[in-house]
Amino acid sequence: MQTILILNGPNLNLLGRREPEIYGHETLADVEARCRAVCPAGVSIDLRQSNHEGVLIDWIHEARESATAIVINPGAFTHTSIAILDALNAFEGPVIEVHVSNVHRREAFRHHSYVSGRADGVIAGFGIEGYEAATRRICTLIGAGH
Ligand code: CA2
Numbered sequence: 117m118q119t120i121l122i123l124n125g126p127n128l129n130l131l132g133r134r135e136p137e138i139y140g141h142e143t144l145a146d147v148e149a150r151c152r153a154v155c156p157a158g159v160s161i162d163l164r165q166s167n168h169e170g171v172l173i174d175w176i177h178e179a180r181e182s183a184t185a186i187v188i189n190p191g192a193f194t195h196t197s198i199a200i201l202d203a204l205n206a207f208e209g210p211v212i213e214v215h216v217s218n219v220h221r222r223e224a225f226r227h228h229s230y231v232s233g234r235a236d237g238v239i240a241g242f243g244i245e246g247y248e249a250a251t252r253r254i255c256t257l258i259g260a261g262h
Pocket of ligand 1: 189191
């Protein structure tokens with residue numbers, strides 16, 4: 117079994133519950149179900165969310181042993197966290213960065229991402245469909261299914 121770790125940073129527990137005009141109406145549970153649905157046999161999804169930078173870093177370290185690939189929406193840590201970048205640099209598998217909103221159409225401080233320089237792909241502005249697209253791309257990159 118290959119595992120895709122789908123990590124979500126701060127405030128993304130509110131997905132589908134606040135600011136639907138920016139982030140839509142679907143929740144992280146919907147994200148999980150959609151990503152599971154596009155995974156071929158032999159690939160599992162492990163979706164997690166934390167509001168704490170150190171917890172996200174610990175999960176990325178854990179993934180070195182337990183996951184084949186990472187899909188990450190680091191939330192606002194995208195724009196601030198060299199520590200998350202360093203952790204991702206220590207992970208050897210593919211990494212795809214996802215943003216629900218189109219960060220480039222928003223405030224200037226959302227235009228720079230520390231994670232993009234490490235990511236194998238970046239998706240922004242596709243709503244939660246971005247997670248599905250990222251999961252499909254990861255499956256291609258790890259040679260799973262289809
Ligand atoms: O567009 C994205 O996915 C972001 O990563 C979301 C972050 C934001 O800081 C990034 O610039 C772009 C914020 C996550 C907040 O999530 C909420 C979801 C629903 C309601 C309120 C916040």
